[in-house]
Amino acid sequence: MKSAEAVEIEDAVRAVLRDVLGLNPERVAAFDDNTPLFGALPELDSMAVAGLLTEIEDRLGIIIDDDEVDGEMLESFGHLVGFATAKALG
Amino acid sequence: MxxxxxxxxxxxxxxxxxxxxxxxxxxxxxxxxxxxxxxxxxxxxxxxxxxxxxxxxxxxxxxxxxxxxxxxxxxxxxxxxxxxxxxxxxxxxxxxxxxxxxxxxxxxxxxxxxxxxxxxxxxxxxAGESLVRELIRTKMAADREDGQTKSAAALEVHARSEGLEVSGYRLNAGFVSGLKTATSxxxxxxxxxxxxxxxxxxxxxxxxxxxxxxxxxxxxxxxxxxxxxxxxxxxxxxxxx
CATH class of the missing domain: 3.40.50.1820 (Alpha/Beta hydrolase fold, catalytic domain)
Incomplete structure (x- = not known):
């Protein structure tokens, strides 16, 4: 089972996807670890990536090094949450 | 009226x-x-x-x-x-x-x-610094799509000497440097x-x-x-x- 902190981080990432990409809340609520993101969501293009990362930084109080960002991190919801959780909980 | x-x-x-x-x-x-x-x-x-x-x-x-x-x-x-x-x-x-x-x-x-x-x-x-960071971030994401991988630091050095083309804006080097140091x-x-x-x-x-x-x-x-x-x-x- 996920810790309370991990659940909070996952919720924050969901909220950022909703707010930055303008996705329907029900649709975002249904995302699971395997939901593909980059390449699968037309809303998530290279222009959106910057806002998405910055908003995640703000909400989780973390700093994302741009040189660490790669295709894999944005591949699926699970990968993105995993990256954010590792950063936030160290 | x-x-x-x-x-x-x-x-x-x-x-x-x-x-x-x-x-x-x-x-x-x-x-x-x-x-x-x-x-x-x-x-x-x-x-x-x-x-x-x-x-x-x-x-x-x-x-x-x-x-x-x-x-x-x-x-x-x-x-x-x-x-x-x-x-x-x-x-x-x-x-x-x-x-x-x-x-x-x-x-x-x-x-x-x-x-x-x-x-x-x-x-x-x-702050200007955070806006420049987001511009560089957007540029990196676009470059990555095109198969280019320059570091954020290298992109910023280039932007402050040669200018930066990002999201349809061609910003000159002086503009990027001015924005970077701008504070309210x-x-x-x-x-x-x-x-x-x-x-x-x-x-x-x-x-x-x-x-x-x-x-x-x-x-x-x-x-x-x-x-x-x-x-x-x-x-x-x-x-x-």
Missing amino acids: NPGGLHWLAYPWGGGRERIVRIGDDGATPLLLLAPLLEEANRTRHFLIQTMHGLAGRGFCCFLPDLPGTLESSVPIEQVSWNDWHDALACARAAIGRPFHLASFRGGALLDGAVEASSRWRLAPA SAEGSVRSLRLESDPLPADARIAGTPLWRRIEPSHDPVLSQYVVNDIVEWISTCANG
Whole structure:
């Protein structure tokens, strides 16, 4: 089972996807670890990536090094949450 | 006249003219709005215009200038320096011709110290450094799609020596350097509002969507109404205090 902190981080990432990409809340609520993101969501293009990362930084109080960002991190919801959780909980 | 009526005026700049959108009655309290910068201005345009209509209904005459190189401007952005935007606002101020209050949004707050104003209200003011970081971040994501992988540091060095082309904007090197070191002025009466999701210091926090980060232009009527009420209250406090 996920810790309370991990659940909070996952919720924050969901909220950022909703707010930055303008996705329907029900649709975002249904995302699971395997939901593909980059390449699968037309809303998530290279222009959106910057806002998405910055908003995640703000909400989780973390700093994302741009040189660490790669295709894999944005591949699926699970990968993105995993990256954010590792950063936030160290 | 309908207080929500929309008019255009112009201010002279660089041998040409730039546009100012005006919403509100002639005799109403003048308020100059400074929009977020570059792509963020497009994302928040509808929100700003609706907020101006709301303020016009509460006794304000709102002015929203186009900065050279943006929106309807005929000047190419690549010819614009960061200081040109300060100069342009001084020209816009002369065109408005009477003292006003200021409301700035995001990067607009980096310019609000360039003009004399009775008070300064800000929503989610952004430092130049963080705006440049986001521009570099956007450029990196676009480059990655094209199979190029330059480091963020290398991209920034290049941007500050050769300029930066990102999201359809060709920014010259001087502009990028000027923006990078720009900070907002703390002088005079200043109030800053931030969204609850934003950890930076603020005088008050509000719930709302960060429209400036949303990829498609969007609106948040609740946030707009809150902004109208907060500006009305703040300026009335300034006028009485």
